[in-house]
Amino acid sequence: MLDITEVVRRSGVPASTLRYYEEKGLILSTGRRGLKRIFAPRVLDQLALIALGRAAGFTLDEIGEMFDAGGEPSIDRHALSAKADALDDTIRKLSAMRDGLRHAAKCPAPSHLECVQFRRLMNIASARMKVEKQRGSQDI
Amino acid sequence: MLDITEVVRRSGVPASTLRYYEEKGLILSTGRRGLKRIFAPRVLDQLALIALGRAAGFTLDEIGEMFDAGGEPSIDRHALSAKADALDDTIRKLSAMRDGLRHAAKCPAPSHLECVQFRRLMNIASARMKVEKQRGSQDI
DNA sequence: CCTTGACCTCAAGCCAGCTTCAAGTTGCAG
DNA sequence: CTGCAACTTGAAGCTGGCTTGAGGTCAAGG
Numbered sequence: 001m002l003d004i005t006e007v008v009r010r011s012g013v014p015a016s017t018l019r020y021y022e023e024k025g026l027i028l029s030t031g032r033r034g035l036k037r038i039f040a041p042r043v044l045d046q047l048a049l050i051a052l053g054r055a056a057g058f059t060l061d062e063i064g065e066m067f068d069a070g071g072e073p074s075i076d077r078h079a080l081s082a083k084a085d086a087l088d089d090t091i092r093k094l095s096a097m098r099d100g101l102r103h104a105a106k107c108p109a110p111s112h113l114e115c116v117q118f119r120r121l122m123n124i125a126s127a128r129m130k131v132e133k134q135r136g137s138q139d140i
Numbered sequence: 141m142l143d144i145t146e147v148v149r150r151s152g153v154p155a156s157t158l159r160y161y162e163e164k165g166l167i168l169s170t171g172r173r174g175l176k177r178i179f180a181p182r183v184l185d186q187l188a189l190i191a192l193g194r195a196a197g198f199t200l201d202e203i204g205e206m207f208d209a210g211g212e213p214s215i216d217r218h219a220l221s222a223k224a225d226a227l228d229d230t231i232r233k234l235s236a237m238r239d240g241l242r243h244a245a246k247c248p249a250p251s252h253l254e255c256v257q258f259r260r261l262m263n264i265a266s267a268r269m270k271v272e273k274q275r276g277s278q279d280i
Numbered sequence: 281c282c283t284t285g286a287c288c289t290c291a292a293g294c295c296a297g298c299t300t301c302a303a304g305t306t307g308c309a310g
Numbered sequence: 311c312t313g314c315a316a317c318t319t320g321a322a323g324c325t326g327g328c329t330t331g332a333g334g335t336c337a338a339g340g
Binding site: 042045046048049053055056057071072073077078080081083084087090091095096097098102104105106111112113119122 | 182185186188189192193195196197206211212213217218220221223224227228230231233234235236237238240241242244245246251252253259262
């Protein structure tokens with residue numbers, strides 16, 4: 001059993017954020033010693049999961065839908081797959097952006113907006129984006 | 141030469157956003173007819189580029205550093221490469237997240253936080269994240 | 281020439297995700 | 311038992327990226 005300071009020390013997540021997450025129902029404190037929250041060690045895993053989700057561009061609400069306050073994945077396997085698909089699209093966009101940047105860093109073309117290769121990368125990614133807008137998903 | 145309504149129609153970007161981007165120095169209007177802004181067709185490409193950057197998790201300020209108001213990549217090739225590297229890290233995290241979600245959608249384990257495969261995916265991604273925090277980069 | 285409505289500006293507002301602040305409580309070292 | 315540092319709460323504040331609103335200007339059609 002960990003007090004909030006210990007959780008802060010081990011996770012690097014500020015106390016204010018822990019209280020905020022608890023208020024939002026993303027984590028649970030297992031009890032109180034007086035006023036003070038007590039956490040089960042498992043909260044450290046949940047925090048890692050939340051950080052991962054945030055880094056993947058999900059909102060806190062979405063993460064809340066994917067995992068319960070105990071950190072277990074939602075029963076809705078279909079929703080989980082849908083999130084995974086959304087991530088695939090995002091990954092494709094990011095890859096195009098990365099390739100575009102790498103190309104721009106190398107290519108000596110006078111105007112990149114007119115460089116064939118650069119435009120091709122741009123188009124791949126922006127075509128993807130329109131698809132996503134239609135579906136209204138995963139707009140990091 | 142396009143007026144703002146035409147740019148809105150062709151790009152899907154709201155007029156308020158166009159004015160905001162101009163104010164921020166991300167795009168340029170090439171002149172005025174009376175009070176009204178006139179844009180060169182090239183602004184459509186720049187908007188696509190900005191949308192791509194946003195989707196890749198860059199802030200407007202970062203995009204401003206990567207590309208000048210004409211849409212040409214920054215002269216600082218080193219910075220462009222650095223952004224590309226940051227994207228590589230992000231892509232790795234997202235891939236781990238995606239795999240984790242796909243696994244969670246399938247795996248019948250009672251507790252995923254104790255599922256070896258799930259934990260392995262989590263760890264890959266959170267190790268990556270610490271590296272990024274140290275470098276202070278790309279925290280979508 | 282006059283109206284109209286598309287554009288303009290500037291300021292304020294909104295949402296997410298936190299952080300900060302003021303004021304109150306309490307476990308525990310001395 | 312006392313004191314104080316570490317916790318607590320609730321509300322307000324902040325940043326980024328826009329959107330909205332009030333009030334003003336002006337180009338073009340009738």
